[in-house]
Amino acid sequence: MTPRLRLLLGGFVLLFVALQFVPVDRSNPPVTREVRWASPETRALAQRACFDCHSNETVWPWYAYVAPVSWRVAGHVEDGRRHLNFSAWDQPNEDADEVEEVLREGEMPLWDYVLLHPEARLTGAETEALIEGLRATFAADPPVPRRRSASPEPGS
Numbered sequence: 001m002t003p004r005l006r007l008l009l010g011g012f013v014l015l016f017v018a019l020q021f022v023p024v025d026r027s028n029p030p031v032t033r034e035v036r037w038a039s040p041e042t043r044a045l046a047q048r049a050c051f052d053c054h055s056n057e058t059v060w061p062w063y064a065y066v067a068p069v070s071w072r073v074a075g076h077v078e079d080g081r082r083h084l085n086f087s088a089w090d091q092p093n094e095d096a097d098e099v100e101e102v103l104r105e106g107e108m109p110l111w112d113y114v115l116l117h118p119e120a121r122l123t124g125a126e127t128e129a130l131i132e133g134l135r136a137t138f139a140a141d142p143p144v145p146r147r148r149s150a151s152p153e154p155g156s
């Protein structure tokens with residue numbers, strides 16, 4: 001190894017080590033109120049495919065502890081919970097009405113998540129069952145409507 005290469009490699013190792021010190025929020029806040037599931041089967045499907053990003057019962061994988069991957073994982077969980085959180089049904093869940101669309105279009109669960117969590121891959125029949133189950137769930141236990149802000153954003 002040339003001295004120059006050794007220096008470069010050492011630099012990368014130092015950088016990698018330094019990245020690990022950036023704080024990452026991997027907390028699971030308390031479940032304030034879980035949605036009342038229409039059936040245990042619906043909950044089981046959602047738990048398998050959605051809970052890691054759309055609940056406060058995230059199972060944090062080992063790679064969620066290794067930067068920079070951990071930033072992406074934590075970012076997904078934070079964003080996911082903000083859009084839809086089955087553990088916080090007492091708070092606005094703005095995007096519950098988009099569940100059918102994202103499932104039909106195969107947007108959810110996120111593709112890179114499914115690569116690392118093959119058990120989260122739903123068959124066509126399971127996707128349909130989840131759509132039906134969530135529809136019944138939300139009909140019986142509707143999400144809290146969008147919070148009305150005092151000063152609406154332009155265009156909304």
Ligand code: HEC
Nearest residue numbers: 049050053076079080083084095098099102108109110113
């Ligand atoms: C790996 C994390 C992850 C998993 C697993 C996951 N989601 Fe998401 N979900 C997100 C993120 C991040 C967003 C917000 C960003 C976006 O809009 O793409 C989101 C947004 C949504 C939205 C809002 C619509 C939208 O496009 O903004 C819905 C509805 C949704 N997810 C449903 C689900 C359902 C149902 C499942 C299970 C089948 C699921 N998600 C699994 C991360 C995830």
